[in-house]
Each structure stands twice: as structure tokens, then as C-alpha cells.
Amino acid sequence: MDFDLSEDQRLLKDSVDRLVADQYQFEQRKKYMREPAGYSAAMWDQITEMGLLGLPFEETLGGFGGGPVETAIVMDAFGRGLVLEPYFATVVLGGGLLRRAASASVLGALAPKVASGKLKLAFGHVERHSRYNLADVSTTARKDSGNYVLDGAKSVVIHGDTADKIFITARLSGERRARNGVGLFLIDPATAGVTRRGYPTQDGQRAAEITLTNARVSAGDLISDNALPIIEHVIDEAIAALCAEAVGAMQSMQDLTLEYLKTRKQFGRAIGSFQVLQHRSVDMLVAVEQARSMALFAAVMAGEENPIERRKAISAAKVQIGRSARHVGQEAIQLHGGIGMTNEYAVGHYFKRVTMIDQLYGDADTHLSYLAAQGGLFGKVA
Amino acid sequence: MDLNFTPEEIAFRDEARHFFRTAIPQSIRDKVAEGEGLTRDDMINAQRILNAKGWCTVNWPVEWGGKDWTSVQVYLYQDEMQQANCPTPIAFNVSMVGPVIAQFGSQEIKQRFLPATANADIFWCQGFSEPGSGSDLASLRTKAEKKGDKYIVNGQKIWTTLAQYADWIFCLVRTDPTAKAQEGISFLLIDMKTPGITVRPIITIDGGREVNEVFFDNVEVPAENLVGQENKGWDYAKFLLGNERTGIARVGASKAKIARIKELAALEFAGERPLIESSRFQEKLAAVEVELKALEMTQLRVVSDERKLAKGRQNPASSILKLKGSVIQQQLTELLMEVVGPYVMPYQRDFEGNNEPIIGPDYASEAAPMYFNYRKVSIYGGSNEIQRNIIAKAILGL
Ligand SMILES: Cc1cc2nc3c(=O)[nH]c(=O)nc-3n(C[C@H](O)[C@H](O)[C@H](O)COP(=O)(O)OP(=O)(O)OC[C@H]3O[C@@H](n4cnc5c(N)ncnc54)[C@H](O)[C@@H]3O)c2cc1C
Ligand SMILES: Cc1cc2nc3c(=O)[nH]c(=O)nc-3n(C[C@H](O)[C@H](O)[C@H](O)COP(=O)(O)OP(=O)(O)OC[C@H]3O[C@@H](n4cnc5c(N)ncnc54)[C@H](O)[C@@H]3O)c2cc1C
Numbered sequence: 001m002d003f004d005l006s007e008d009q010r011l012l013k014d015s016v017d018r019l020v021a022d023q024y025q026f027e028q029r030k031k032y033m034r035e036p037a038g039y040s041a042a043m044w045d046q047i048t049e050m051g052l053l054g055l056p057f058e059e060t061l062g063g064f065g066g067g068p069v070e071t072a073i074v075m076d077a078f079g080r081g082l083v084l085e086p087y088f089a090t091v092v093l094g095g096g097l098l099r100r101a102a103s104a105s106v107l108g109a110l111a112p113k114v115a116s117g118k119l120k121l122a123f124g125h126v127e128r129h130s131r132y133n134l135a136d137v138s139t140t141a142r143k144d145s146g147n148y149v150l151d152g153a154k155s156v157v158i159h160g161d162t163a164d165k166i167f168i169t170a171r172l173s174g175e176r177r178a179r180n181g182v183g184l185f186l187i188d189p190a191t192a193g194v195t196r197r198g199y200p201t202q203d204g205q206r207a208a209e210i211t212l213t214n215a216r217v218s219a220g221d222l223i224s225d226n227a228l229p230i231i232e233h234v235i236d237e238a239i240a241a242l243c244a245e246a247v248g249a250m251q252s253m254q255d256l257t258l259e260y261l262k263t264r265k266q267f268g269r270a271i272g273s274f275q276v277l278q279h280r281s282v283d284m285l286v287a288v289e290q291a292r293s294m295a296l297f298a299a300v301m302a303g304e305e306n307p308i309e310r311r312k313a314i315s316a317a318k319v320q321i322g323r324s325a326r327h328v329g330q331e332a333i334q335l336h337g338g339i340g341m342t343n344e345y346a347v348g349h350y351f352k353r354v355t356m357i358d359q360l361y362g363d364a365d366t367h368l369s370y371l372a373a374q375g376g377l378f379g380k381v382a
Numbered sequence: 383m384d385l386n387f388t389p390e391e392i393a394f395r396d397e398a399r400h401f402f403r404t405a406i407p408q409s410i411r412d413k414v415a416e417g418e419g420l421t422r423d424d425m426i427n428a429q430r431i432l433n434a435k436g437w438c439t440v441n442w443p444v445e446w447g448g449k450d451w452t453s454v455q456v457y458l459y460q461d462e463m464q465q466a467n468c469p470t471p472i473a474f475n476v477s478m479v480g481p482v483i484a485q486f487g488s489q490e491i492k493q494r495f496l497p498a499t500a501n502a503d504i505f506w507c508q509g510f511s512e513p514g515s516g517s518d519l520a521s522l523r524t525k526a527e528k529k530g531d532k533y534i535v536n537g538q539k540i541w542t543t544l545a546q547y548a549d550w551i552f553c554l555v556r557t558d559p560t561a562k563a564q565e566g567i568s569f570l571l572i573d574m575k576t577p578g579i580t581v582r583p584i585i586t587i588d589g590g591r592e593v594n595e596v597f598f599d600n601v602e603v604p605a606e607n608l609v610g611q612e613n614k615g616w617d618y619a620k621f622l623l624g625n626e627r628t629g630i631a632r633v634g635a636s637k638a639k640i641a642r643i644k645e646l647a648a649l650e651f652a653g654e655r656p657l658i659e660s661s662r663f664q665e666k667l668a669a670v671e672v673e674l675k676a677l678e679m680t681q682l683r684v685v686s687d688e689r690k691l692a693k694g695r696q697n698p699a700s701s702i703l704k705l706k707g708s709v710i711q712q713q714l715t716e717l718l719m720e721v722v723g724p725y726v727m728p729y730q731r732d733f734e735g736n737n738e739p740i741i742g743p744d745y746a747s748e749a750a751p752m753y754f755n756y757r758k759v760s761i762y763g764g765s766n767e768i769q770r771n772i773i774a775k776a777i778l779g780l
Contacts, residue, residue: 126724128742129651155742156727177654199741200729202750207727209741266518276767326716333587333757337516337765338541341586341593341758348587352754355719356727363720366652369662 003296005073012070015050016077024081026346032084037162038206039084044117047085054115056095061108062115068237068302072244072295079248082349084205086120086159092241093158094121096234097167101184101224122163124154124210125231132362134169134231136177139212141170141185146219150185150193150212160208161198163189168210172225184227191215203353232307236314239361240298243321246357247295249350250288250325253332256347257281260336277335284328291324312374315367322364325354387454395458402466405431414467415642417748419590422505422547428469429476429502438471439480439500441625446484446496453685464634465641474506474543475499477625479552482569482618486610495571507548509539509572509596510619516541517768519554520563520616524598526555526570528605533557533570535578535601541762545581545594548574558613569615571607578602586758588751589731623764624700631707633678639714640671646745647721657721670713677706698776701769708759708766715753726750 005013023043032040047053055070057063064070071092078087095114098107098121113119130136139152150170160166167186174181189196193215198208224230258281261272271277298317304310329351333340340347358364371377387395403411410424420428432438433447440459442448451459463470471477480499483492498504515522524537535555545551551572558566572579578601584593610618644667647658657663684699719726725742726749740747760766774780 131650131652131723133653156724197738197741201727202729202754265514266516266521268518268521274767276770330712330757334760334765334767337761338511338593341761343585343587343589348754351757352587352750355750355753359719359724359726363723365662365666365720 005069009070009073012066013073013077016052016074019046019050020077020081020083024083026082026349029082029084033204038200038204039086043083044085047087048117051115052087053091053095053117054111055091056099057107057111057115061111063111068240068299071237071241072299075241075244076248076251076295079245079250079353080252082204082249082346082353086122086162086206088238088241088245089122089159089163090114090120092238093123093234094163094165094167096237097121097123097184097223097231100234101227101230102186103223106186106223119165120159120163122157122160122166122208124157124160124166124168126155126157127153128155132366133177134235135179135182135228137169137171137182138176139168139170141172141183141222144216147216148183148185148219148222150187150215150217152212154210154212156201157196157208157210158201159206160189160196160210161206165189166210167223168212169227169231170212179228180226182226182228182231183222184224184231185217185221186223187215187217187221191217201356203356204349205356229307232311235361236310237302239314239318240295240302242357242360243291243295243298243317246321246325246354247288247292249354249357250291250328253328253347253350253354254281254284254288256350257284257332257335260339264337271335280331280335284331287324287327291321291328294320308374312371312377315362315371315374316377318362318367319364319371322358322367325358326364329354387458391454391458394455395462398459398462399466401435401437402463402468405435406466406468410469411467414469415638416745417752419592420469422544425469425472425547426502426505429471432471433501439476441477442480442496442500443484446480446492447500448484453682457682457685461634461637464632465638467635467638472502472505474508474548474552475502475504478508478622479506479571481625482552482622483609485621486569486614486618488610490606491571491609504549505544505547507542507545507551507574507596509542509545509551509553511541512538513540517765519619520567522554522556522567524553524555525559526557526568526603528557531605533603533605533608535570535572535598535603537598539596539598540593541584542581542594542596543592543762545574545596546583546591550574551596552609554615554619557615561613564616566613567615567619568612569609569618570603571609572598572601572603576601576603586755588755589729590751590755624697631677631681631703632711633674633681633707636674636707636710636714639711639718640667640674643667643714643717643721646718646743649743650721650723663720667717670710670717673706673713674710677703677710680706698772701764701772701776704763705766705769705773711759712753712756715749715756719749719753722746722749 054063055066058065098110127138142149154168165186166189170183170185172181172183193213195211196208201207262270264271294317298314301310301313332347333351336347339345406428410428413420429438439447440449444450483495512522526533526535551574553570553572554567555570556566557568578599580597582595583591585591648656650657652660681703684697687697725746728741730747
């Protein structure tokens with residue numbers, strides 16, 4: 001057992017931590033958010049130059065062959081900065097789908113573009129009634145003289161508004177919720193019959209609604225014709241990444257709150273001198289640390305090939321992160337009093353981000369139900 | 383002990399139910415149900431409808447438009463009003479400044495302000511909190527110096543809800559800087575149009591504008607705008623805050639939210655079945671319903687006890703109502719977010735106002751903002767920590 005980072009991992013952590021500390025102060029972030037894309041073009045270039053976009057790809061493809069632990073290192077830092085750039089959508093979702101689903105030739109053609117910042121990706125899978133079920137796909141793909149014709153709509157496609165290409169799920173065969181027959185396409189949003197409407201999300205990021213009406217794509221755009229197991233694996237990796245991001249955000253809320261307790265004075269003393277608030281911030285710390293442990297567990301288990309074991313671990317982590325984040329977020333606001341309620345102050349933005357993370361790919365209770373149905377985490381003592 | 387209503391009470395309830403559901407425009411009640419912000423006109427219109435029936439200021443003395451209702455009637459009135467998603471009369475007018483003026487003001491000040499306050503001809507806001515004085519309200523520093531027949535007011539208030547709508551502000555100001563903190567405070571009424579007042583908005587985390595900073599720079603206030611006696615403002619403020627807490631339980635409003643959550647959870651799917659059929663969801667909702675029923679019974683007990691208290695005295699148990707009521711309201715916003723699922727994400731409140739169709743179901747857009755916004759209810763009106771301090775001291779004697 002070894003919780004220490006390798007030398008390379010430590011270097012990676014130092015550099016992303018520095019990036020966030022130097023260039024992602026809250027006031028800087030406000031400026032980035034006002035750019036047309038909803039994030040900073042210069043920051044995207046810088047993330048590219050640091051090589052972070054190639055994280056999941058092999059060196060021959062312009063990457064550095066990182067895994068879930070490296071991803072977690074980056075996402076933890078991005079959580080502390082509330083980073084707006086489409087890293088998660090492009091690299092974690094898009095890169096993950098490319099790496100796991102694409103043929104060698106497609107991967108060979110596209111991965112270097114992703115790694116060099118020239119190809120931004122997104123993944124559309126949510127439909128009106130699919131909620132958190134990845135198999136629930138009503139969008140259809142019909143074969144037509146060597147092409148596919150897509151019809152349907154995808155909601156809340158994270159960073160779908162600025163993506164150069166978008167992965168979408170569409171049903172090739174089977175009933176609406178059947179596990180078989182889910183196709184994964186990589187489409188150009190400029191295709192005739194594709195519309196997209198971009199908008200801000202509650203946490204200051206961006207997303208899009210995508211509609212597909214008689215949208216004709218080529219057979220080569222079908223990346224995988226029975227994609228669900230692959231998608232589930234990529235989403236498990238994505239959840240692990242979001243867990244790390246949430247831990248970074250929680251840590252920041254804990255830091256801000258602690259600082260505030262030491263400086264805010266009421267009744268002639270620092271409010272941190274009230275024992276009740278001391279205990280409340282101790283409980284926040286406990287929640288953050290429990291979450292950190294489970295985010296680590298998720299990172300380690302994200303590569304597990306046995307899907308049941310992997311999913312149970314990921315679900316357990318999502319439960320812990322969701323609960324910890326809700327507790328830490330609500331307490332952070334409460335202990336700040338009125339100032340915690342204002343948009344001009346950072347703590348509320350962390351709160352909003354972790355709230356959105358909770359409901360991405362299944363909220364805490366959805367994962368708890370799944371885990372309970374699987375018989376929990378611990379078996380009989382051997 | 384009898385928990386059944388008498389035939390007269392049932393008749394009263396039915397009258398209230400009918401009135402609230404017919405007299406107050408549906409468009410206004412829909413906004414309340416959906417958590418959409420009310421305009422200034424919405425609030426004033428709704429209040430005037432109530433006032434015309436004599437049902438606006440029921441908690442005031444009878445001679446000033448109050449009702450000599452039984453505690454059960456008061457409860458039924460509030461409960462039916464909230465369940466029908468009627469806007470509560472402007473709290474600053476009806477539960478805060480009105481009762482203070484009626485209780486402590488001179489005859490002149492009563493005549494001058496009470497009818498206009500009841501009819502929302504004056505829209506009030508509350509200037510208590512300051513940047514350095516939140517929970518420790520008595521440390522407030524905005525000062526009012528007596529110069530002839532005027533007070534000269536200098537200082538700053540913060541978190542002033544709806545100051546942008548207000549015609550007048552009731553303020554706690556320091557009139558004796560040498561006295562003990564609580565003993566140098568006065569309760570002053572100030573016209574918002576007076577030169578030297580500046581209002582600056584504060585945007586909250588849900589993106590809404592409901593609170594403000596209010597700055598006073600050599601603001602001249604006629605001395606006759608003082609309520610009661612100089613340097614007795616702290617007593618009046620305590621009286622006011624106690625009233626504020628009873629209103630804050632909002633049991634009827636929570637019942638309306640539960641009804642709405644059930645309705646919407648029938649429209650959203652979790653797998654192949656509507657969410658409302660998920661036993662996990664049912665149990666979570668039922669657990670909150672148990673808490674709410676208990677709170678309702680507690681409220682009835684507090685209200686009925688209060689009738690027996692000497693006028694102007696507060697029942698410290700009102701802190702229990704604030705504590706529990708705020709937490710239940712917050713839990714319900716969490717459940718509503720859970721109902722909506724992925725469609726909580728789009729941020730659809732914009733200040734420019736575009737006419738694009740709403741994303742996702744039409745009930746989705748306010749779910750997350752409401753959750754964020756409702757964090758305030760455990761902060762304002764005396765935070766839940768302060769309520770616990772009050773209970774520890776006043777009930778437990780610690
Ligand atoms: C089953 C059992 C086995 C034990 N075995 C041993 C043993 O083998 N050897 C031994 O030496 N002792 C033993 N103890 C004693 C144990 O260590 C004490 O009970 C413990 O330290 C608490 O002391 P107390 O019982 O006097 O409670 P108190 O110290 O009087 O505390 C009463 C309550 O007040 C709280 N409290 C006290 N001070 C503060 C503070 N500053 N801030 C906030 N809250 C506070 C406490 O948490 C507790 O809830 C045992 C106790 C039990 C119950
Ligand atoms: C949306 C909103 C609307 C408001 N509207 C109005 C309005 O219209 N008019 C008005 O005058 N005010 C208004 N307020 C202000 C509100 O009353 C104050 O925010 C509240 O009293 C808390 O003060 P504070 O924000 O300065 O927090 P602080 O007093 O600084 O408190 C910070 C934290 O410390 C805790 N704390 C403080 N003292 C103690 C203690 N002794 N023991 C334990 N914990 C303690 C608090 O509970 C809180 O968690 C509003 C606030 C909000 C958020």
C-alpha cells in the first residue's frame with residue numbers, strides 16, 4: 001500500500017497547482033467567464049502548452065499516457081480554481097471515448113488534434129426522460145444507403161456549445177432502454193439537420209441543447225455500434241474525475257470558511273472562538289477528508305475491468321462525495337452568514353459547482369440505491 | 383384536548399379557502415408556486431385585495447384593522463393563504479413595522495402610517511443589519527444626531543431586502559453613543575427619497591436581486607419620525623424579531639411545496655416508472671411530511687400559548703418554529719431539485735429577458751436557484767445558531 005505520488009505525478013501536481021494559484025483567482029475567473037466562449041481562450045492555450053490535453057493518450061499520439069490518478073490530480077486543482085475551460089468535456093469524456101471506443105485509425109487521426117488543443121469534444125447522452133440511465137436512448141440512427149440518418153434530441157451537453165465535434169448516442173436497434181443496440185457517433189455540429197443552443201449552467205459553465213432532425217452522417221462517423229459497456233466505463237472514469245474536482249472545491253470552501261471564522265468578529269470576538277462553530281468546522285473537515293478518501297478510491301478503481309466491482313466502487317464514491325459536498329457547501333454558506341449568499345463572493349460558486357456535480361451521472365441517492373441493490377460493499381468476513 | 387375543528391372553524395376555513403383561491407389572481411399564485419419572483423405591483427395588488435376584505439393586518443390591534451380571531455382562526459388563515467400560494471402580505475409592513483408602530487408609536491404616528499402601511503401605499507424595508515453588525519445587532523453604528531427638530535443620519539445598512547422597491551425604511555440607529563450598546567438605539571422611520579440615501583444592489587448566489595446596501599450620508603430626518611421613545615429602540619426591535627419568527631415557520635407554504643413535488647414527481651421518470659413510485663423517494667418525502675406535521679402541531683401550541691402571554695411578550699418557543707421551519711423549507715428545495723434531475727443545470731434567469739423557449743420541463747428552471755436562495759432562511763431573521771443560543775438561554779436556562 002502506497003499513498004505517495006510518483007515523481008512524475010508530483011511534478012504534474014506542482015504545475016497544475018501553480019497554474020490555478022497564479023491564474024485562477026476568483027477575480028480572474030470572473031473575467032474569463034465574460035469571454036464569448038464562457039471561458040478564457042488564453043487559458044485554453046496555456047492548458048494545451050502544459051500538455052494536459054494529451055493526458056490520456058500514448059506518447060506516440062502526442063500525449064503522456066496518464067491514467068485516473070493523473071486525471072484526479074488535474075481535476076482536484078481545477079476544482080479549487082473552479083476552472084471554466086472545457087477540459088472535462090474534451091479530455092475526460094471525449095478523450096476517454098476516443099481511447100476506449102475509436103478504431104486505431106480514428107484515434108490516430110484525432111488524438112493528436114485533441115492533445116494540441118485543435119479539437120474540442122463533448123458528449124451528448126441526456127434525453128428528456130432518460131434521467132441518469134445511459135441505456136435509455138430514444139434518439140434513432142437509421143441506415144440509409146451507406147449513411148446514417150439521426151433523429152432525436154440531446155440535453156445538457158456539457159460544453160456542447162463550443163465543441164468542434166460531439167459524441168452522441170443513438171439507437172441502432174432494440175427497445176428504448178435496451179442495453180444492446182446503442183450506437184456511439186462522433187458528429188460535426190455543422191451537419192445539416194443539427195441545431196445547437198448554448199447556454200450558461202447554474203455553476204457558471206456552459207452547455208447546449210442539441211437537436212437532430214434527419215441529420216445525415218457518414219458510416220465512418222459511427223464509432224461503436226454496441227457502445228454501452230464502453231460508455232459506462234468512460235462515465236465511471238468521468239465520475240472519478242468529478243469526485244476529485246469536488247474534493248478540490250470542498251477544500252476551498254473549508255479554507256475560505258476557516259479563514260472567515262478567524263477574521264469575522266461579532267460580539268467583540270472572532271466568531272471562530274464560539275465552540276459551536278469550531279465543532280461545525282471540524283465536521284466540515286471530517287466530511288472533506290472522507291470525500292478525499294473516496295475520491296482516491298474511485299481513482300484507483302476507475303481502471304478496474306470487472307464492471308460490477310468498478311461500478312460499485314464508483315457508486316460508493318459518488319455517494320460519499322455527494323453527501324460530503326452537500327454538507328460542506330451548506331455549512332460553508334451558513335457559517336459565512338449573509339456574505340455567503342452573495343454572488344460577489346467565492347464560496348457560493350463552489351457550492352453551486354458541487355451541487356451540479358452531485359447531479360451529474362446520478363445523484364448520491366441514485367448511486368446509493370444501485371449500491372444497495374448490489375448487496376453493498378462488504379461481504380462476509382473471510 | 384380536541385384536535386377537531388368546530389363547525390364554525392370549518393366554515394371559516396372554507397371561506398378562507400374560497401377567498402384565497404378566487405380573489406387573488408391566478409397569475410400571481412402561479413408565480414409563487416413556481417418560485418418565480420414577484421414584481422412590486424404583484425405584491426401591492428395582492429396586499430390590497432386582502433386589505434379590502436380586512437384580512438391583511440389580522441395580527442394588529444383591532445382598532446387599527448386587526449382581528450380578534452382565535453388562535454385556530456389565525457392558523458387557518460395563514461395555512462389556507464400559504465397553501466393557495468397567495469403572497470404573504472409584505473412582511474416589512476404587516477409583521478414588522480406595523481405592529482411596532484401600533485404598540486409603541488404615538489397617536490399621530492399611528493394615524494400617519496398605519497392605514498397606508500396596511501394598504502401598501504407605503505412599501506417598507508427593514509434597515510437593521512450592518513456590515514459589522516449581523517448576529518450582534520446591538521453593536522450597530524449608523525448614528526442619528528439630534529440637531530434641532532431633525533436627526534442627521536450617517537452610516538450604512540446591508541442585506542436590506544427589497545430596498546429597491548421601498549418607499550420608506552425603518553431603521554435602528556444609534557442615538558446615544560455613550561450608553562451601553564442596547565441602551566443607545568432608537569427606531570427611526572426614514573423616507574427613501576430623502577437626499578443622501580444611496581441604494582446599491584447585491585446579487586445573490588441564485589442570480590436574483592433581492593438584497594441591497596443602503597448608505598446614509600447626512601440624511602436629514604424630522605424628529606417626529608421617531609417611534610416611541612429615544613433610546614428604547616432595542617426593546618421595539620426585540621418585539622419585532624419575535625413576530626418575525628412566528629411567520630417564518632411557513633407550514634402552509636411547505637404543504638403547498640409538498641403537493642407540488644408530488645405532482646411533478648409523477649411526471650418525471652426514474653427508470654421505467656415515475657419517480658413518485660420509487661420507494662426511496664416516497665420515504666424521503668414522507669420523512670419530511672412527518673417533520674412538517676410535528677411542526678404544525680408545535681406551531682398550534684405556540685400560537686395558543688401566546689394568546690395567554692402578556693401583550694408584547696414573546697414566547698421563546700417561537701425560536702423552535704424558525705429553526706425547524708427553515709430546515710424543512712430547505713429540505714423541500716432539495717427534493718424538488720431531485721425531481722427535476724439533469725434539467726436543474728441550465729441557468730435560465732437572465733436580466734436581458736429573451737424569449738427563447740424554456741429548456742426542459744417548464745418547472746425545471748427555478749429548482750436550483752430556489753435551492754441556492756433558500757439557504758438564506760437559516761441565516762436571516764436571526765441565524766439558526768442564534769436561535770439555538772436563544773433557546774439555550776431562555777428555555778433551558780444555560
Ligand atoms: C464505559 C466506560 C469506560 C471507561 N473506562 C475508563 C478507563 O478504563 N480508564 C479511565 O481513566 N477512564 C475511563 N472512563 C472514563 C472516561 O474517560 C470519561 O467518562 C470521559 O473522559 C468523560 O469524563 P466524564 O464522564 O467525567 O464526563 P464529563 O467530562 O463531565 O463530560 C460530560 C459531557 O460534557 C462534555 N464536555 C466536557 N467538557 C467539554 C468541553 N470542554 N467542550 C465540550 N463538551 C465538553 C463531554 O463530551 C460529555 O458529553 C470510562 C468511561 C466509560 C463510559
Ligand atoms: C437574503 C437575506 C435577506 C436579509 N434581509 C434583511 C433585511 O431586510 N433587513 C435586515 O436588517 N437584515 C437582513 N438580513 C440580514 C440578516 O439578518 C443577517 O445576515 C443575519 O443576522 C446574520 O448576520 P451576518 O450575515 O452578519 O452573519 P454573522 O453574524 O457574521 O454570522 C456568521 C456566522 O456566525 C454565526 N454566529 C454569529 N454569532 C454567533 C454566536 N454568538 N454563537 C454561534 N454562532 C454565531 C452565525 O450564525 C453565522 O453562521 C438578510 C440576510 C439575508 C441573507
